[in-house]
Amino acid sequence: MAFEFTPERLAQFHELLTHYPEEHARAAMLPTLHLAQEQNGYLSQDVQAYVAGLLGVSEAQVLDVVTFYPMFFDAPVGKHIVRVCKTLSCDLCGCREIIEHIKERLEVDFDETTEDGSVTLLSSECLAACDQAPVMMINDDLHGRLTLERVDELMDALE
Amino acid sequence: MGKPKERRILYENIDAPDMHTLDVYRRHGGYASLEKLFDLNAEQLLDIVRDSGLRGRGGAGVSAGFKWNLMGQGEPKYLIANADESEPGTFSNRYILQHKPHMLIEGMIIAAWSLGVHKAYVYVRGEFTLGKKRLDAAIQEAYEAGILGESVAGHDFALDIYTHAGAGAYICGEETGLIESLEGKRGQPRVKPPFFPAAIGVFMQPTMVHNVETLSNLPYIINNGTEWYQSLGAVYKDTPRGVDPMNTGTKLYCVSGHVEKPGVYEVEMGLTVRELVELAGGVRGGNEVKAVIPGGSSAPVLTPYELDVPVDFTCLQMAKTMLGSGGIIVMDETTCTVRALENLMDFYAHESCGQCTPCRVGTPWTRDIVARIEAGKGRPGDVDHLIEVANNVANIDTFTWNTICVFGIAVSWPAVSFARKFRPEFEAHIEQGKCVTLPVSEAVAPPEENYAWPQELPEVERKPTWDY
Known part of the structure; x- marks a missing residue:
């Protein structure tokens, strides 16, 4: 079945449109894609076509945006998204050990999903929380001052 | 003269419980500036901001008054708060959004009234989920309290503020990349000159883009006056052409890496790199400093020979680096x-x-x-x-x-x-x-081989005394 927004999300979409000048509906692209990804998990071709129709732009223009931004997924991902920061301040505070540990524990590399489809592991550029380095995000939540024990606790809670 | 110490203005009470709510923010003096604001006209406000010496906190350090003066005449005009904080080593905007979002809204109201803007956006970094949630809630509260909307605080002035989430691209922190992204496209920066956003910005209209920290300074400037703001920070004299001598106000320094107490330190500008590292508890385990990045990862790195440079716009520019976003990354002797x-x-x-x-x-x-x-x-x-x-x-x-x-x-x-x-x-x-990994003394090129040596720093006209 072709993708469409739930009635609640469709209402949210129409509210979003009011944020931008009428002739610039395309400006609602990023928020609309966030909304679609929230519903569908990732932005399949189906979803992209639907968003293109809503905003009155071509599918190519949607694809153009989807492929530019790292937070948009054009292929299925796991139930949980784990983003581990690997930029300088985290590196100085030992994120490499943390990353190795997570990879071993999940038996995946970056940009891969665990076999059971539970976790997709991503590397992240600076998450702007360097005072808490090393840091990672699990779904919407930031976790700082990571130690191997803390990582294990957080991972245990996921399963 | 006292030792450099913190002087919290923007970050004052940032840790107070529920500071992100309207009630608590008001109880700590929030939105007081709106009582004065509407008695001032655009020209007076431009003078206030220009005379205060306020410089952009996002990276380029352009005088805010200078930028306001360039604002085009077309209608409608737009204001954008840049909350796409992504420069490695920088994390002060994150805590403003999470803990003091009303301060940003107050600053945006001041800028909007001054510039004749009725629609403003906050471009929030996609990963700032809690920050965006708190800011959205604060905007909602402000609408309900009549601080935003058809008639701002009961005055004949309409202002809407919307948040717009990014999706993980660093380049969207560049103001024209941000504008492209806000328009629903790839965040690829625009060619400029000739047209800067103040002339042609979002939706091809005059647009003022400011960093969150820059806007957050405005309520305090309006409340306490230009003279008060000018008395904070450092001012230099006889600077070469193209080097702005003004470093007024405090700066939210984000110190991370190999220091004992990483965090955001709000200090009057004028203290040296060495003093700032000390303020952050010194290098971990009493180790030796090997390298310091003074203004986010894009800023040229400093060696141990260069630690007595003041961490401000003017001196760092003269030391051939920059204050940038104020992200200070400290590396000790164990670093390769x-x-x-x-x-x-x-x-x-x-x-x-x-x-x-x-x-x-x-x-x-x-x-x-x-x-x-x-x-x-x-x-x-x-x-x-x-x-x-x-x-x-x-x-x-x-x-x-x-x-x-x-x-x-x-x-x-x-x-x-x-x-x-x-x-x-x-x-x-x-x-x-x-x-x-060589010992520090062997790893660093001799200072005379350093392209940024000898360091010619400007003469001080006024520096903070830290006598408080």
Whole structure:
């Protein structure tokens, strides 16, 4: 079945449109894609076509945006998204050990999903929380001052 | 004269419970500036902001008054708060959004009234989920309390503020990349000059883009006056052409890396790198400093010979680096500077938006050379090769870039400064065919070989006394 927004999300979409000048509906692209990804998990071709129709732009223009931004997924991902920061301040505070540990524990590399489809592991550029380095995000939540024990606790809670 | 210490203005009471709510923010004096604001007209406000000396806190350090003066005449006009905080080592906006979002709204109301704006956006970094949630709730509260909407605080002035979430691209922190992204496109920066956003910005209309911290300064300037703001920070005299001597106000310094107490330190500008490191508890375990990045990862790195440079716009510019976003990354004696640079070049190679060939190709190329040196596979001449490739993305000596935006210079600044200032450590990697971390005294090039030496710092007109 072709993708469409739930009635609640469709209402949210129409509210979003009011944020931008009428002739610039395309400006609602990023928020609309966030909304679609929230519903569908990732932005399949189906979803992209639907968003293109809503905003009155071509599918190519949607694809153009989807492929530019790292937070948009054009292929299925796991139930949980784990983003581990690997930029300088985290590196100085030992994120490499943390990353190795997570990879071993999940038996995946970056940009891969665990076999059971539970976790997709991503590397992240600076998450702007360097005072808490090393840091990672699990779904919407930031976790700082990571130690191997803390990582294990957080991972245990996921399963 | 006292020792440099924190002076919390923007960050005052930031830890107070529920400071992100309207009630608590008001109880701590929030929105007081609105009582004065509407008695002032655009011209008076431009004078106040210009005379205060307030400079942009996002990176370029442009005088806010100068920018306001350039605002075009077309209608409608827009205001954008840049909350796409992504410069490695910077994290002060995050806590403003999470803990004091009403301060940003108050600052935006001041800027909007001054500039005749009725629609404003906050471009929030996609990963700032809690910050966006708190800001959205604060905006909602402000509407309900009549602080936003048809009639701002009961005055004949309408203002709507909307948040707009990014999706993880560093380049959207560049103001024209941000504008493209806000318009629903790839965040690829626009060619400028001739048209800066103040003339032609979002939806082809005059647009003022300010960093969150810059806007957050406005309520305090309106409340306490220009003279009070001018009395904070450092002012220099006889600066060369093109070097602004004003460093008024406090700065939210984000200190991270190998210090005992990493965090955000709000201090009047004028303290030195060494003093700031001390303020952050000193280097971990009493170790020696090897390198300090003074203004986010794009700023040229400083060596232990350069720790007495004041961490402000003027002095860092004269020391051939920059205050940038105020992200200070401290590296101690255990750090391998080649590995540190490889980490940064990895970041830039990943974040290059791909629009301009010198950057799209040159950045990964620079990264590859550093990676090969770090892996012990460097060839003789690689350090010069690295400098040449990076300088062809943007030349740090002539300060010209072969790219549309300043991302190019943000790549070559760290690349060339690390390679030149820590050349002995880079060469040792190549000679020994492996990663070697030299002691600080051997890793740093002699100061006379440093391209930013001798350091000619300007004469001080006024510096903070820290007598409080």
